[in-house]
Amino acid sequence: MSKTFIKHFLNQATLLxxxxxxxxxxxxxxxxxxxxxxxxxxxxASIGPTSCLARPHLDNLIxxxxxxxxxxxxxxxxxxxxxxxxxxxxxxxxxxxxxxxxGVNYGKLIMKKLIKFRFGKPNLARxxxxxxxxxxxxxxxxxxxETLAKTQVPLSSSYNISxxxxxxxxxxxxxxxxxxxxxxxxxxxPIYAASSCPFIDSEFDCLKHGRSDTQxxxxxxxxxxxxxxxxxxxxxxxxxxGKKVMFVGDSLSENMWESLACLLxxxxxxxxxxxxxxLTSLTFQDYGVTLYLYRSTYLVDIVKENxxxxxxLDSIQGGDAWKGMDVLVFNSWHWWTHTGRLxxxxxxxxxxTLSKDMDRLEAYFKGMTxxxxxVDLNVNPSKTKVFFQGISPSHYKGKEWGSxxxxxxxxxxxxxxxxxxxxxxxxxxxxxxxxxxxxxxxYLLDITTLSQLRKDAHPSSYGGGSGVxxxxxxxxxxxxxxxxxxxxxxx
Numbered sequence: 001m002s003k004t005f006i007k008h009f010l011n012q013a014t015l016l017x018x019x020x021x022x023x024x025x026x027x028x029x030x031x032x033x034x035x036x037x038x039x040x041x042x043x044x045a046s047i048g049p050t051s052c053l054a055r056p057h058l059d060n061l062i063x064x065x066x067x068x069x070x071x072x073x074x075x076x077x078x079x080x081x082x083x084x085x086x087x088x089x090x091x092x093x094x095x096x097x098x099x100x101x102x103g104v105n106y107g108k109l110i111m112k113k114l115i116k117f118r119f120g121k122p123n124l125a126r127x128x129x130x131x132x133x134x135x136x137x138x139x140x141x142x143x144x145x146e147t148l149a150k151t152q153v154p155l156s157s158s159y160n161i162s163x164x165x166x167x168x169x170x171x172x173x174x175x176x177x178x179x180x181x182x183x184x185x186x187x188x189x190p191i192y193a194a195s196s197c198p199f200i201d202s203e204f205d206c207l208k209h210g211r212s213d214t215q216x217x218x219x220x221x222x223x224x225x226x227x228x229x230x231x232x233x234x235x236x237x238x239x240x241x242g243k244k245v246m247f248v249g250d251s252l253s254e255n256m257w258e259s260l261a262c263l264l265x266x267x268x269x270x271x272x273x274x275x276x277x278x279l280t281s282l283t284f285q286d287y288g289v290t291l292y293l294y295r296s297t298y299l300v301d302i303v304k305e306n307x308x309x310x311x312x313l314d315s316i317q318g319g320d321a322w323k324g325m326d327v328l329v330f331n332s333w334h335w336w337t338h339t340g341r342l343x344x345x346x347x348x349x350x351x352x353t354l355s356k357d358m359d360r361l362e363a364y365f366k367g368m369t370x371x372x373x374x375v376d377l378n379v380n381p382s383k384t385k386v387f388f389q390g391i392s393p394s395h396y397k398g399k400e401w402g403s404x405x406x407x408x409x410x411x412x413x414x415x416x417x418x419x420x421x422x423x424x425x426x427x428x429x430x431x432x433x434x435x436x437x438x439x440x441x442x443y444l445l446d447i448t449t450l451s452q453l454r455k456d457a458h459p460s461s462y463g464g465g466s467g468v469x470x471x472x473x474x475x476x477x478x479x480x481x482x483x484x485x486x487x488x489x490x491x
Contacts (some may be wrong), residue, residue: 390445
């Protein structure tokens with residue numbers, strides 16, 4: 001039975017019923033080499049043994065281990081990674097090609113097994129084993145088709161994104177979804193004390209402003225199917241030795257930057273700090289690692305003109321400052337919903353169209369698309385690793401988590417379980433659509449759901465201001481977990 005014949009045979013619609021009919025013949029399975037059948041099935045099902053893993057056909061397609069172990073529940077939450085050299089896009093045609101790619105290569109693997117056992121001779125037992133392997137291949141093909149179809153991300157907005165895209169969520173452990181889990185008490189937290197870190201802004205220093213309930217400091221994020229690696233500052237500094245790491249975005253980027261600065265400072269306190277205009281830098285002298293914070297609320301430009309301040313959705317002049325970095329961590333959403341005196345612009349412009357306002361989700365999509373274009377034009381993936389921080393939620397509506405409270409003030413415990421009653425914010429769908437259209441790889445730190453569960457972790461009335469802050473986060477606190485997830489991607 002030649003390779004050409006089997007390849008042709010694999011494409012015939014009548015294969016499965018013919019194979020079943022052949023295998024139903026008396027004595028067929030009894031005369032087969034049962035151990036060989038079991039070997040092929042186990043090898044293909046687990047992809048665990050070295051004999052199956054070390055195959056060139058896996059080079060251009062990276063799949064989670066749990067997906068290959070038929071863990072459909074976990075597989076549904078994955079966004080598949082883009083591998084350099086492949087050409088997968090977020091549409092149905094490419095999804096079909098992806099499935100066929102898997103099928104053809106597993107077909108080749110089966111062929112190698114068949115040739116090894118000399119299945120070229122017209123022997124009933126050998127033909128039975130051939131058909132058995134082919135049947136398994138078809139089931140595998142159908143399984144991938146079903147699973148990939150289920151990995152479409154359901155969105156409440158009009159924006160959609162296929163999971164088979166160039167976007168993938170940063171995770172440091174193959175086969176583990178680090179973003180699906182729950183909060184558990186961990187008395188080893190926090191890693192650092194607010195009093196020992198000189199980089200925390202007053203508005204994030206909740207203990208300084210009199211917060212007495214300290215239980216919010218004692219929670220750790222526990223993924224459902226693995227353990228999140230504990231943050232190791234010396235290890236990360238060693239991995240980043242001589243590198244430049246920049247956070248770009250709004251005050252939530254600053255929240256995360258200060259957290260990382262404190263985490264690393266706990267291990268290596270010898271630092272030099274500089275500040276000029278929109279740029280702050282912190283250098284860990286013993287390692288030559290520099291953390292930059294570049295304040296850019298919208299990522300796109302706000303320009304002062306004769307008519308007033310104009311938010312230009314198709315312009316990024318500030319992007320020149322982002323070039324030459326080894327790691328970039330972007331963030332933007334919080335300010336896109338601001339109106340009135342909190343809105344830092346008077347007009348919004350896209351192309352030649354100037355208006356007083358527009359739908360904020362539409363504006364966000366246009367602005368983030370401009371940012372994505374900048375990434376595609378200016379980032380070299382072999383030199384720069386790009387992350388997007390994800391949507392950081394706020395807690396100003398108690399009804400979202402089933403409470404009669406007006407906001408987060410007075411909340412002292414996380415929400416139990418792994419889901420937020422009100423669901424994901426609409427901006428999440430917009431962001432994933434933008435990231436899915438990128439040509440360059442971007443890691444999404446998918447912090448939204450795990451942060452939604454932490455209604456207790458905001459400064460609330462302990463931020464030093466007159467109001468209640470349910471947007472930012474106390475330090476030490478939740479942003480330390482964001483950086484723990486960032487650290488996991490470098491292990």
